[in-house]
Structures are given as C-alpha cells and as structure tokens.
Amino acid sequence: MVSGRAQVTRTRRTALGVLGEYSIGGARLTFIAQGENTTFRVDAREARFLLRVHRVNRHGAGVDSRVAVGAELEWLAALQAETDLKVPTPIRARDGQWTAVADGLVCSLLGWQGGRMQATNPRPVHFRRLGGVLAGLHDHASTWVPPAGFVRMRWDWETFFGNTMEYGGVSAAGCWDLLPTPVRAQFDEVARRMRTVMADLGSEPDAFGLIHADLHLENALFEGNAVRVIDFDDCGFGYWLYDLAVPLWDNRSRDDYAEIRVALLEGYAERRALPDLTHLDDFIATRDVAFGLWFAGMAQVNPAFAAKLDKTMDYLRRSLDRAL
Numbered sequence: 001m002v003s004g005r006a007q008v009t010r011t012r013r014t015a016l017g018v019l020g021e022y023s024i025g026g027a028r029l030t031f032i033a034q035g036e037n038t039t040f041r042v043d044a045r046e047a048r049f050l051l052r053v054h055r056v057n058r059h060g061a062g063v064d065s066r067v068a069v070g071a072e073l074e075w076l077a078a079l080q081a082e083t084d085l086k087v088p089t090p091i092r093a094r095d096g097q098w099t100a101v102a103d104g105l106v107c108s109l110l111g112w113q114g115g116r117m118q119a120t121n122p123r124p125v126h127f128r129r130l131g132g133v134l135a136g137l138h139d140h141a142s143t144w145v146p147p148a149g150f151v152r153m154r155w156d157w158e159t160f161f162g163n164t165m166e167y168g169g170v171s172a173a174g175c176w177d178l179l180p181t182p183v184r185a186q187f188d189e190v191a192r193r194m195r196t197v198m199a200d201l202g203s204e205p206d207a208f209g210l211i212h213a214d215l216h217l218e219n220a221l222f223e224g225n226a227v228r229v230i231d232f233d234d235c236g237f238g239y240w241l242y243d244l245a246v247p248l249w250d251n252r253s254r255d256d257y258a259e260i261r262v263a264l265l266e267g268y269a270e271r272r273a274l275p276d277l278t279h280l281d282d283f284i285a286t287r288d289v290a291f292g293l294w295f296a297g298m299a300q301v302n303p304a305f306a307a308k309l310d311k312t313m314d315y316l317r318r319s320l321d322r323a324l
Helices: 004-021 065-082 124-143 157-161 172-177 183-203 240-249 257-269 280-298 303-305 311-323
Strands: 030-034 037-043 050-052 100-102 105-111 207-210 220-223 226-229 236-239
Touching: 004 030, 004 037, 004 050, 004 100, 037 100, 050 183, 065 105, 065 124, 124 207, 124 226, 124 257, 157 183, 157 280, 172 280, 183 311, 207 220, 207 240, 226 236, 226 303, 240 257, 240 303, 280 311, 303 311
Parallel strands: none
Antiparallel strands: 030 037, 037 050, 050 105, 100 105, 207 236, 220 226
C-alpha cells in the first residue's frame, strides 16, 4: 500500500496541473482531505474555491466519470438558479465543460462554502434546519427535469447490496468478502430485509427521487440561520427515507437521539409532507451496510482507513446488534 503522504503528493501534482484549465489566477493549493476524492482549498486572486480530484470508477464500473460529475454539477447549477438553498457554485473550465482531466483523473472546481460544522456538539435546532434543507432538495428534485445524458448512481437494492459499486479499487462483491464473519452475517440479514422493503416501496415519486445521499452534519455548514450544503458527490436517484436516515445514523447513540430525530422530521414537515416513515429504521441499518462496505474497500488503499478498520467493524457490529 502506498503511504498516505505519497498518495497526497502525487495527487497534488495532478491538482496543480489542472488549475490551468480554469480561468483563475495566482492560485495556492492547501490539502484538505483524502477520502472518496482528494480535495484541496484553492486560494486565488478572484476568490476561494474547492478543487476535487475524483477517484477512478467512483460512480461504478463502466460509468464515465466526466459525465457523472458533470451531472452532479448540473444539479447544483439548477439548485442555485431555482431555489433558495445554499449549495456550492459549480465552475466551468475554460473549454466550457464542467470538468477537466489531468493525469487521467477527472477534476472539478466549486465555489468555497463558508460556515461552521456542528457535528461534534449539535443541538436539535441544527437537525430541524437540516430537515428543512432536505425537504427543499426533495421538493426541487420532484419537479426538476434533468437534461439529456444525466447520469448518476441509482441507490436501489442492487447498488446498496449487490456488485454495482467499487470502493477503493475493490468491487462491492470483494468488499463483502473483506467483512468479519459476524458483520457479514448482519449485513446479509439487512440485505434480506431490504429486498422486500425496497420492492414494496417501488420507485414512484412518493418514495423515490434525486437525493443528496450523504447529508450528515459534516456536510452541512451553519452560519446564522443559514445552512450551506456541501459534498453532493454521492447524489443520485434513491429513496427519500434514505436521505432522512443519513443524519440520524451517526447520532443514534446520543442521549438526546429521540429529540434530534423529532427535530429533523419536524423541520422536514414544515416544508414538505413527510414520506411514510414505517421503514426509516431499516434505512438507518442500510446506512450501516453502505458505510461498512465503503470503509472496508477504502482501507485497502488508504492507510488512515486501514488503521481504523477493526474499530469501525466492531462499531458496526454493535450498532446492528441493537438494530436487528
């Protein structure tokens, strides 16, 4: 496994090489994080930006990353033009495309989003505001007609539990094989349950549409009463319930979980009618599976993930012990 430092150094060279494809000057790069993508803050004369270097096969084997990332940015542009939601500004390259390529890697540039994360010490008000944002996203998705050629992940049973995705260069099926035996058994049980649940829900507009798919509190920046939403990298077609499950998932062990759950749902209901909540806890368990497979795959190529793999798997086992 290549060291994390070597990976970042290599990706930084790619990021520096691609900056010339954008109409910005005097840019200075600052490394932010390496996960699904490698991200850099760009301080330029004009403004501050976020540069993303996207992982190969991020959107599934055989999917053109330029098309998929371009579709994500098309939705961001539409959200900016047609709603009051605070989302990143997508920046076109000099050639008019939403993305640029350097060293065979797809890159994208976004306007910088200010604000404070509240993930470490959130209050119910943060979840209430987040619920309102999710409702706004779903409202727009319910009426927006994507342009021709719009390609994003479809978060259905096959994507969550089958072999559609690739994590850290490992096929989803290969990630299942990396799981500890007790965790694998729990994931299999969730998959069995969700085959029935998702079949019953179907893909009609009352249950299914274009979702953010990763709107936990680390992807929301708070500034006064405003909520700025970031990281649409997982956006795709999926269940409204899954979008509501994501921010609840990593807060289930909090003493005030019942209160923040109510706040999230009330915030949503103030702006949009709630979907049927019967299977909300099932989608929270589905998030365990999605996170676990992703983490297992990323641990094969990222030393930071590898160091936390055993602890993460134990957390998921204990979490699903309660859920199942």
